[in-house]
Structures are given as structure tokens and as C-alpha cells.
Amino acid sequence: MxxxxxxxxxxxxxxxxxxxxxxxxxxxxxxxxxxxxxxxxxxxxxxxxxxxxxxxxxxxxxxxxxxxxxxxxxxxxxxxxxxxxxxxxxxxxxxxxxxxxxxRTVGSDGGFAAPAEPLGSELAELSAELAATSARLAESRQREQALESSRRELIAWISHDLRTPLAGLRAMAEALEDGVAEDPVRYHARIRTEVDRLTGMVDDLFELSRIQAGALTLSLSRISVYDLVGDAIAGAYPLARERGVHLLGEQVEPAPVEVDSREITRVLGNLLINAIRSTPADGVVAVAARREEGEVVLSVTDGCGGIPEQDLHRVFETGWRAESARTPRAARPVSGGPRGSAVQHHGDTGAGLGLAIVRGIVEAHAGRASVRNVSGGCCFEIALPAARSALG
Structure with missing residues (x-):
């Protein structure tokens, strides 16, 4: 030893x-x-x-x-x-x-090209992380490109939408100044209508900027969905009557939610206005509400005829509009009203901002907005968290 x-x-x-x-x-x-x-x-x-x-x-x-x-x-x-x-x-x-x-290929257009030769376990793990990082960078680039494209389209569309009413206002103002207007009252009413539409467009832009900047402040309170739908239908009824569209709100469960009632009423108002404008005369726009697991789903179904499947994912993008014509339809006089009077509704600015505002407000409430084609039209749905006492 x-x-x-x-x-x-x-x-x-x-x-x-x-x-x-x-x-x-x-x-x-x-x-x-x-x-x-x-x-x-x-x-x-x-x-x-x-x-x-x-x-x-x-x-x-x-x-x-x-x-x-x-x-x-x-x-x-x-x-x-x-x-x-x-x-x-x-x-x-x-x-x-x-x-x-x-x-060096991380983040490139072709994606990460992993080495062909075998690697050790540590290097193989590092290669997998680089591949995942490259995929995330590609997704971020695609989102950035989509946002940039949407931003450019919005600037172009807003410029057009502003130029058209401004040109009309200038022509009407010149006609009034020169004394060649045959019906000054009608010109004044039309000027007021265009100013209201421009004001609504500016309000929508301001609201959208607040949402995108995360500066939207919500005042949550407990309220029944039945009351929210009732207020929204009451606000959209004049436009529906003007265009001959029937509003239905029969399938609404009185489920409680904790939301900012003013903002959610605006969401429903935007959805109803879009639905009414897209539904032909004598058509039906239906509002419904139902409970699901932990949330309340509100839906607005119209008779627009449907949206192409390739465009469904763009519906809530800023500035997107299904119509190819950029100029909004003029509001028609209300029957029985004074000559030259026209109805102008909040959210009916035609700038393609209403649905983007809808998604922003709903997501600020920790909810989600979606759309799908149904028989003869589209169904827009917003899902909101149910009130705590209603979760059981």
C-alpha cells in the first residue's frame, strides 16, 4: 500500500x-x-x-x-x-x-441557410436559435412592410378624400361670392354637410392616432350589452331609415360587461354604419349578442353580398375600403326635412378608418375583432371579456 x-x-x-x-x-x-x-x-x-x-x-x-x-x-x-x-x-x-x-443569411430575403455539414450539439442548438431568429426577423419585416404600405395608402387616400370636398367647398364659396348661386340656402346646407364630413374625418384620424400611440384612456364600468346595442341602434336608425334598411336587434342576451360604454357604442356605431351603407334598400342589418366561455360576443350581420376571401384579412387595416371608388356617396335629403338638408352621421366619413378604429378600441379592451362571410353578406364580430360575476 x-x-x-x-x-x-x-x-x-x-x-x-x-x-x-x-x-x-x-x-x-x-x-x-x-x-x-x-x-x-x-x-x-x-x-x-x-x-x-x-x-x-x-x-x-x-x-x-x-x-x-x-x-x-x-x-x-x-x-x-x-x-x-x-x-x-x-x-x-x-x-x-x-x-x-x-x-450572414440571418434576416435575408431567402431566410437562414443552415450549414449542410453536421455540427456538434452546441453548434446545432445555436444554428436552431439563429433559424428561429431569422424567422422572427422575416415576420417583423413583413409586418413593417405591410404597415408602411398601409401608411402610404392611407396618406394617398386621405389626400384624395380631403381634396374632393375642399374643391367642392371652394367652388360653392366662389359661386356664393360671385352671386351666381341659384339657391344660396341649398349651397349653405351643402357646405355645412361637407364641413361636418371633414370634421368627422379629422376626428377619426385623431382617434386612430390615439389608439396607435397607446394613449386611449378607458373608463370602465359595468353595463348590460342590451343597453349598448340599444344605444347604437338608436344612433344608426336615422341613416337606416334614409337608406331603406331594416335594423333588427332581437337576438341580444342581456349579458353584463365591464367596458367603456362610450367607446364600445362608437364601435357598434361604426359597424352599423358600414353595414347600412353596404346593404341594399329593403335589406336587413341584424345585431346579436351571445355569451361564450368567459366572453360576450356581439355581431353585426349585413347584406353586402360578401367580401372576397383574399381581402378578409385586410378588412381591419387602416385605410382599407372594399369599394374601388374613393369618393364617398353624398348624403341624401331626409324626407320631410327642409330643402337642401342632409343627414351626416359620425363615422360615415368614407376615409376607411372606421374598422381600424373598431379593432383598436376592442383590442384596448383585451378583446378581439373578426369578420367572416355568411349567406348574402358579412358578419362582423367583437368579443369582449364578460363581467367577473357573469363568468360562472
Missing amino acids: SDLLLIAVFAALGAGAAGLLGWPAVRLLRRRSVALSLFAVAVVTVLAMTAGTVAVAQAMFLSHHDLGVVITVTCMAAVVSLITAALLGRQVVAGSRALAVAA
Whole structure:
């Protein structure tokens, strides 16, 4: 037992001396190539093993022949170990370089091109993370491009929508100034109508900017969906009567919700106005509300004839409108009203902002807005969290 202990002491002394001599080299090479660092570690290990073996062999007073045999075997093992370490280092460096080249494709149009050669588990995990990062960057780029395209379209459409009424206002003002207006009262009423529409457009732009900036402040209160639908239908009834559209609100469950009643009434008003404007005369616009798991779903169904499937995902985009003509239809006089009078409704600005405002307000309430085609028309749905006491 004492012999083994003595051998262990000599081996530790020899290996320790080699390790102390090799440690500075490992420290100096820690910022260099991985292959060089691995080779340095292998050299230190081989030197430690060789030094320990030689120290033990000399302590055992072996003959010169036996000592030569031990040293020869040790050297052969050292050579094989160093060659193996060098090959392993080259393989790691090759994988690292291939991954570095592949990393240049992160976020490119073609997507991340993973290295074809096999990688170690750590490098393979890093490659998977780079692929996921590239996919997220591609999605972000697509969203940014979509937003930029929507922003450009909005600027172009708003410019057109502003230019048309302004040109009409200027022409009517000049006619009144020159005294060539045959019916000044009618001109004044028309000017008031156009000013109201421009005011509504500016209000919509301001509301949308507040929503997109996250500056929309909600005053939540508990209210029945039945009351919300009733207020919205009452506000949209004059427009429905003007266009000969029937409003139905019979399938409304009186479920309680905690919402900003003013904002949700605006949401329902925008949906009803769009539905009425898209439904032909003698058509029906139906409002319904139902309870589902943890939420209340309000729906507005119209008779527009449906939206092309390829456009359904764009319905709630800023500035999107199904009609190809950018000029809104003029409001018609109300039967029985004064000559030249016209009805102008909030949200009926024709700027394509109403549905974007709908989605923004609903999402501010932690809800969701969606649309789908139904028989003869479309069904717009908004899902709002149900009041806590109604969740059971």
C-alpha cells in the first residue's frame, strides 16, 4: 500500500509540474482559435501524463531497456492523442466557420441557410436559435412592410378624400361670392354637410392616432350589452331609415360587461354604419349578442353580398375600403326635412378608418375583432371579456 502511495505522489508531482508549466500557455491562448486552444489543452494533458509516467519509472529504478520501453509507449500514446486533438479542433473550427457563414443569411430575403455539414450539439442548438431568429426577423419585416404600405395608402387616400370636398367647398364659396348661386340656402346646407364630413374625418384620424400611440384612456364600468346595442341602434336608425334598411336587434342576451360604454357604442356605431351603407334598400342589418366561455360576443350581420376571401384579412387595416371608388356617396335629403338638408352621421366619413378604429378600441379592451362571410353578406364580430360575476 505504501508503494502505491509513493507512486501516486511521484505521478502527482510530475503531472503537477507539467500542468503548472502549461497553464500560462492555456491562458494566453484562450482568446485565440478554438482549435489552437483544444490542441494546447491536449498538449498539457499529454505532458502531464508523460511527466508523471517518467517520474514514476525513474523512482522505480527500472533498467535502461525497461525505461526506454515505457518512454516509447508513452510517446506513441502522446502522438496519437495530439493527432486526435488536432483533428477534433479542425472539425470544431470547420463547423464554427460554416455557422459563421450561415449567420450572414440571418434576416435575408431567402431566410437562414443552415450549414449542410453536421455540427456538434452546441453548434446545432445555436444554428436552431439563429433559424428561429431569422424567422422572427422575416415576420417583423413583413409586418413593417405591410404597415408602411398601409401608411402610404392611407396618406394617398386621405389626400384624395380631403381634396374632393375642399374643391367642392371652394367652388360653392366662389359661386356664393360671385352671386351666381341659384339657391344660396341649398349651397349653405351643402357646405355645412361637407364641413361636418371633414370634421368627422379629422376626428377619426385623431382617434386612430390615439389608439396607435397607446394613449386611449378607458373608463370602465359595468353595463348590460342590451343597453349598448340599444344605444347604437338608436344612433344608426336615422341613416337606416334614409337608406331603406331594416335594423333588427332581437337576438341580444342581456349579458353584463365591464367596458367603456362610450367607446364600445362608437364601435357598434361604426359597424352599423358600414353595414347600412353596404346593404341594399329593403335589406336587413341584424345585431346579436351571445355569451361564450368567459366572453360576450356581439355581431353585426349585413347584406353586402360578401367580401372576397383574399381581402378578409385586410378588412381591419387602416385605410382599407372594399369599394374601388374613393369618393364617398353624398348624403341624401331626409324626407320631410327642409330643402337642401342632409343627414351626416359620425363615422360615415368614407376615409376607411372606421374598422381600424373598431379593432383598436376592442383590442384596448383585451378583446378581439373578426369578420367572416355568411349567406348574402358579412358578419362582423367583437368579443369582449364578460363581467367577473357573469363568468360562472
